[in-house]
Amino acid sequence: MDPQVLMQTLGKGVPTSWYLALSAVLFTIGVAGFILRRNIITVFMCIELMLNAVNLSFIAFAHEHRQVSGHLFTFFVMVVAAAEAAVGLAIILTVFKNRSTLNIDEIDSLKN
Amino acid sequence: MDLFFFLLFAFIAVACAVSVVLQKHPISCALSLVGTMASLAVLYLLLGAEFIAMVQVIVYAGAIMVLFVFVIMLLNAGEESSKGRSWIAKIAGLPALAALLGILGYAMLTFYPMVGPKASLVHFGDFTGGGAKEIGTALFTEYLLPFEVTSILILIAILGAIVLARKEID
Amino acid sequence: MQNLWLIPALPFIGFLINGILGRKLSKAVVSAIAVLSVVLSFGLVVSVGLSSGWGEHPIHQHYFTWIRSGGVDIGWDFMVDKLTMIMLMVVTGIGSLIHIYATGYMAHEEGYYRFFAYLNLFMFFMLNLVLGANYLLLFVGWEGVGLCSYLLIGFYFVKKSATTAGNKAFIVNRIGDFGFSLAMFLIFITFGSLDFGKVLSAAPGKPVEVLTAIALLMLLGATGKSAQIPLYVWLPDAMEGPTPVSALIHAATMVTAGVYMCSRSAAIFLKAPIAMETVAIVGLATAVFAATIGLTQYDIKKVFAYSTVSQLGYMFLGVGVGAFSAGIWHLMTHAFFKALLFMGAGSVIHACGGEQDMRKMGGLKKYTPWTCGVLACASLAIAGVPGTSGFFSKDAILTAAYGHAPWMFWVGVVTAGMTAFYVWRAFWMTFWGEYRGGDAGHSHDHGHAHTHGHDDHAHAHNHSHDHDHDHGHSHSHDDHGHDHHGTPHESPWSMLAPLVVLAFLSLAGGFLFNVPKFLESMFPLHEEVPNEEMLMGVSIFAGLIGIALSYFMYVANKELPGKIRKALGGIYTLVYNKYFVDEFYDATVVRPIIEGSTEVLWHGLDQGVIDGAVNGAGTGSRSIGGVLKHLQSGNIRSYATWVVVGAVILLITVGMNGGLIR
């Protein structure tokens, strides 16, 4: 990679791929949190993080293709995220009420 | 300037995201997540998505995260215990994550080269189709049906939340 | 134009009324309906007979198509010719008498309406059997009478021995029906029809082997229904039924259906000499075999049952040697005297309060003079005393047998002697000597109080249905346990009147009805046999010897039977136990089927092999699942990890194959 070319390019703007790479990084962090964290609320936040990462990709693509569709997808994702948060948190409340724990390792009634 | 803002907010976003994963206390996590979202809003703005950037701040960082914080407070959630028994997450988790990151990065950089003449660039002001007017037009013409469906979705979500919450009263 | 369908329809209507409403009707109404329906049907038969010149001008009537498919076209057709006419007269005539008799005999029974409903249903099917104009309709009647026989044998259904006997009758008959139905299939394949007219007229032109097969299969059917070797075993057990049933079904009508069928199919049999020979031998063997058993029995109904088997053997002998008309003649006279014997026995049993063991009877002639008199007539007839009905028909058969093969004649004569002996033995034991029953005789019979007298409403408490006597004795009891007087008594007139009529017929039936002459147009008279007078003399002599011997042994010299019994030892035991045939069948057929089905087929094949294979497949997949189920830990984080791993693998795979976009 030629540093000169790089500088020349960066002078004009940031490559789309950087945004995408950022999106990938954020997504992976979200997945890592999902896998590694035990607190159910945190896990839920990690899901939001992943959604945000995806949204970033959408916006980046929208810019790339000069289309507004990506924005609309993002919009819809947000709507879904809001709905999901409402229901999800309600579920968490109920689960906590019944089991008095937020540790997802102890919530394993899906087994069998 | 583009590069500077990008790098700055990208750094903040990643740092906050890492913080979300690493913080022990849920409140800290939630606040870190707010940071990520705010910085993402700036990035959206850089990409010409004014409307979405606003919504990101108002709905996401505002409403949804408040909901989270509210629940955390309500449940009085403390630091999470390290008690866990997912051996599979320990063994397979990190390699899988690394592989995932590698693949995603590889794919994106293959289709959108980082540098060079082919690389498409993002320059603030290049794209101005993300204003409220354009979004509104598209939303009420081309995307009318999905839009209406979302209203039903939200209605159902509200109902669901009420039903779930009502059980507590019983 | 006579409506033939009315003949069976009348008893059927009687059956419907009694069967459905009988419970609510009084006994008088029930018996009126039952008797009237049969008597009316007898009247119809007579009127049909008068209008058709007693079958001189055959009538054939088609009512509706019953089954039609492919080449099979079976109509519900009735026909009347001379052979049918005789059968009709016998069935309805004797049927009427027995119905009347039964109103007296069954007067105090539970389930009175049920009994008459069954009896009427029997008449319906029997008339169908006789009237049917094709083999399938004959088969309808054939199975139907089997059903009624089953129902009536098991009439006292709380008694296990009775229902078992009913089952045995039905199932053994089914084995016979198996033969009959195969015969029908073969007939249809060969002739393309089941109508008597078409089949019998075409029979002479068909290959002998096929006709022989058909005839032998029919014989199998006939051995079932008419209680011949090897399927006779059900008939003695059938005596569990009420006595009128024994008289009607198991002596006079149903059991003779096999003889009727063979005579009806004479055209086929005549072309199949091997089959004819088999029929004759089966008949003769049965006659001898059953007669020997009859010599040793003590249960009065069992004696007559074996006698029936033996006499049926005679009829088959007649058919087998080609003397169809003689067989039919004997069928008719046998119906007279055997029905009389059974009904007389019923009267005796009635008199003794349900006792059937002849060792507990004796001296009854002074208590029941009428019964004694009519039974004497019947016994004379069955012994073949000259002038009685039995003499003519038996002589006709024996003469024909002599013409066919002299050895058959001699065996037949010996059998005739034995027949005379055991029937008269029963007669002497019952009516002569001292009454051996007394109060002790029936105190064991039913252990509950009885009202005396005949008042109909006093029977309200049931008689014997709450307990199940599984009698260990070799003999069994008709559950006819009413009227336990201290001494025997004569039966009411409703029972005696039919007996008197039959007694007259037993004596004079041979003169009155010369069946071979009547049937000459259907079955040519047998050619004259030399020395006919001599043969006649021999058979008369055999009969008289039998009577004399029985008198000598059971009246004049009463110790003799015991001595002979001791002298014979093992042979006596063998015969007394009916040659252990039931036990033999049980050990060789019934047990193996039950055991084999349970152990080999059910537990072994079904549950072992087939289910084993199925469950084996199940267990195999379960053990694979057993490994995999650890993945299903219920732990959300491990699920998430799996999702990630899966996504990675998916992406790699897609990427290796060149990706989605291109």
Next chain:
Amino acid sequence: MNLLDLVIAIPAIGFLVALIIPRVMEKITRLLVMGFALLTFVVSLGLVSGFQSGVNGLQFESNKIWIANPEIHYHVGIDGLSLWLIILSTFLTPIAILLSWKYVQHRIKEFYAFLLLLECGLVGVFAAYDLFLFYTFWEVVLVPMYFLIGIWGHDRRIYATVKFFLYTMVGSVLMLAAIIFLYTQAHTFDYAEILAQLGSGKIALDHGTETLLFLAFFLAFAIKVPLFPLHTWLPDAHVEAPTAGSVMLASVMLKMGTYGLVRFCLPMFPIAAKENAPWIVILAITGIIVGALVALVQPNMKKLVAYSSVSHLGFVVLGIFSFTQVGLDGAVYQMLNHGISTGALFLLVGFLYERQHSLAIKDFGGVATVAPWLSILFLITTLASIGLPTLNNFVGEFLVLQGAAQANFSWAVFAAFGVILSACYMLWMYQRVFFGALAHSVKHHVTDLSPREWACAVPLIVMMVWMGMYSQSFIPAISEANARILDRTAKAGLIKMTPHVAVNAGTSNFAPAGGGNAHAR
């Protein structure tokens, strides 16, 4: 929307309506469902009155595109073969509903809803003329039955349902594969079209392929029938099923298998069918005898009746693969007969169970003393089941055996053993349950029939007598349909005739004068 569509639609609508009704309105649910079932029956009677004999092809046909790509049609229609089976389904559903009136006490509306769904599926199976549609209905039937046994069954119901489901699925998956293969060849799922293409040689199946396709279809149907070595799901399913489930299962669902054999296996793969007939017939006869023998020693009434079904359906398969008009007519008629008489048997056994809460024969005895009418109806049904002339089964058995005898006399000989054995097991059971001394518990629990039970049983008894005495009401329509099917198989036989097939074809064309010799052995 013709009558046939209505007959399919009314139960489906009833199913939805029953699901919507609030759970508390049990009484209304029952009445409403009964109303739907009766309405279906009445409408289906219109099929009978509107059915024209002598018409070549489908009647009440209706053909609409259901899925555009791949092209799947809603193509239904009936001929004489399906007519009576549809009537049988619509006739028995109201009875099944009525008999469950008291028996089912929990999850009432689901129970009745499933019965209606079952009816809809059954009618659809018998009417479908598009292979994919047929398969859909075929599987639709499975669902309600799965739940009927699984939810309202007895103690081992889970084992029974799983066994039932897996057995049936194995077969139907193979059938689906065969259907898809046919689609790749013919580019249509329409049955009439596929038949035409097969007949004209447009789809040329080589010998091996035809055999494989035949076997795939055959296996699916044979499991459903069930043919001898594949029958072990049936006794378990029956024993565990609630009475209504048993009645529908035995009476109609099993007929799906035999119907499929006649409708699909014979016309589509005539040569393979004929070539494979000998071993299939041997299995059928083995089933007749083994089923009867095993029935003989069953200690449980329902199991006994279930094994008797194995035996009876052996007759049906025997008749089908005799390839004679008489045998095939008898087989189809026997399907109806078995539906009526075995349905009635299960019904009456169910009545006994409701009283005594036991199915073990040893728990009964002397029932005739306390419940005379129940005993009489049971006796009539028993007699029908063992093939007493003037009752229905006799006609079917006679025709089947006659057909078998025409094809090969020894088949009839062995199969007729089953007739003897049927008398043994049924009467022995009858004796132990109804006769004998009155058992103590029987005296306290068993009562005679209630009016509702009368209403369930009497229609069946009437049908037994009607079908036994006047089979001409039913057989002509069946004969016509069968004649077309046989015509097809005969034509196919002529094209590539093997020596073995030649013998069969010769006997099916029965000549009154000649044929006897060959069979006299």
